[in-house]
Amino acid sequence: MDKKLYTLIGIGLLLLMVTSPVTAQLNNAGDIIQAAATEEGRQDANTLLKAYFDPVGSGFGSDLNTGWFNTAKSHSVLGFDLTVSASVARVPGADRSFNVQELNLKELEYIEEESTSPVTPTAFGGDESNTTLGAYFSYTNPQTGEQQQERVDFEMPGGTDVPYVPAPMVQASVGFVKGTDVTVRYVPPLDLPNDIKLDLWGIGLKHDITQWLPGGKLIPVNISLQAGYTKLNSSIAFDVDPEQGSDVENNYDPSTWEGQKAAMRSNAFTINALVGKTLPFISFYGGIGYETSSLTIDTPGSYPVTVPNEDFPDQSNQPKKIEKIDNPIDISYDDNNSFRGLVGTRIKLAIFNITASYTLSKYPVGQVGVGFSFR
Structure with a gap:
């Protein structure tokens, strides 16, 4: 396949990351990383970002498990098809927001004010958040000798206000024996x-089981079993900059923060039972199945966090300073499992195909595609 076509496919597959919160909101969500100055703060940052990106795990997994087939009938020997498709998973309303007070945060506290709310959007929720979290630390004022308390605030990011997770796909199928x-x-x-x-x-594999059933040649429909596995690795750079201000000591060179990125790894598996009818110009199919997927997101690189300045009482006029932490975020989604029902059709025009399907599961998925096939 031409390198340019590979690049176009790659850009399409990264549509989720380029146009959705995995990047569109990533720099805002990166502010939460600055809360990870302590072990408990790091746990809180992971807890918050896991809740924020939760729809990505389920939605993207559902997308990857879609589009494996466009008929219930198998190819004849060495029959072939190539299909390019786009799937869009819909995020249910319950997964478009979450309550930070239900997360049992250890160090960060919800800052309750007249204009704030503990309910904040997930990555595919509304585009505005009114949720503020704060981390407290104490220090001794060198002029008065009194203990004082400082609070660092973190604004939760909004979402895209688009409750859909897209993912294009390209694949080829060939028929073998039986x-x-x-x-x-x-x-x-x-x-x-x-x-x-x-x-x-x-x-993926699809096998026609009609041939093994009693009187199989007389059955007017095709019955088959299908299974498919997909693995995706991807990463994209982003920036988390140190806090600025005359009250913050920063002894790090700006190059320290180079190489920051979010890395995503996803695995998806599905198994399906299909029944359908193939006519000269059109095919119909339906079926039931089971799907499972997992997703991990981590943040290789060094990141700035704001901490109390232990030199403040003696030789500094800055009560806060910048420290660095490495790979602060490591979250995983491993329970994206659900049964599903599906229906689909294929319109065949000579060797060219137009396909469409709908999958009813926890995250419903609509899919359309184009391609060509022989035999």
Whole structure:
């Protein structure tokens, strides 16, 4: 496949990260990382970001488990098809916001004021948040000798106000003996603009079981079993800058913060039972299945955090200072499992296909595609 086409596919596959909160809100969410100055603060930062990005885990996993087939019928021997499709998962209303007071945060506290609310959007929720969290630390005032308390505030980010998780896909299928199709998804490692990196691969099998049933040749529909696995690795650069101000001591060179990025790894698996009818120009199918997926997001690199300045009482006029922490965020979503029902159709025009499907699951998915096929 042409390198330019690989790049276009790669850019499409990163649509989720480029146009959705994984990047659109990433720098704002990065402010939460600055709360990770202590071990408890780091736990709070991971807890908050896990709740904020929760729809990404379920939605993207549902997308990756979609589009494996466009008929219940298998290819004849060495029959072939190539399909490019786009899937869009819908985020249910309950997953578009969360309450920070229900997260059992250890160090950060919800700052209750007249204009604030403990309910804040997830990455695919509303575009505004009125939630403020604060971390407190104490120091001795060198002029008065009294204990004073300082508070560092963190504003929760808003979402995109678009409750949909998109993901394009390209794949090829070929028919082998005994009504078995092998499907391959593949995008080689790509280095794209804005320090975006991506690679993806997947493999699926579909087997026609009608032939094994009593009187199978007389059954007027095709019955098949299908399974597919997809693995995605990707990363994108972002910036978390140190707090500025005359009351903050910062002894780090700006190059310390280079190389910050968010890395995402996703695995998705589905198994389905299908029944359908293929006619000369159109095919219909329906089925039931089970899907599971996992997602991890971490933040390689060094990041600035604000901490009390232990030199403040003696030789500094700055009660706060900047320290660095490495890879502060490491969150995972491992329980994205659900049963699903699905229906779909394919319109065949000579060798060209137009496909569409709808999957009803925890995160419903609509999918459309185009491609071509032989035999």
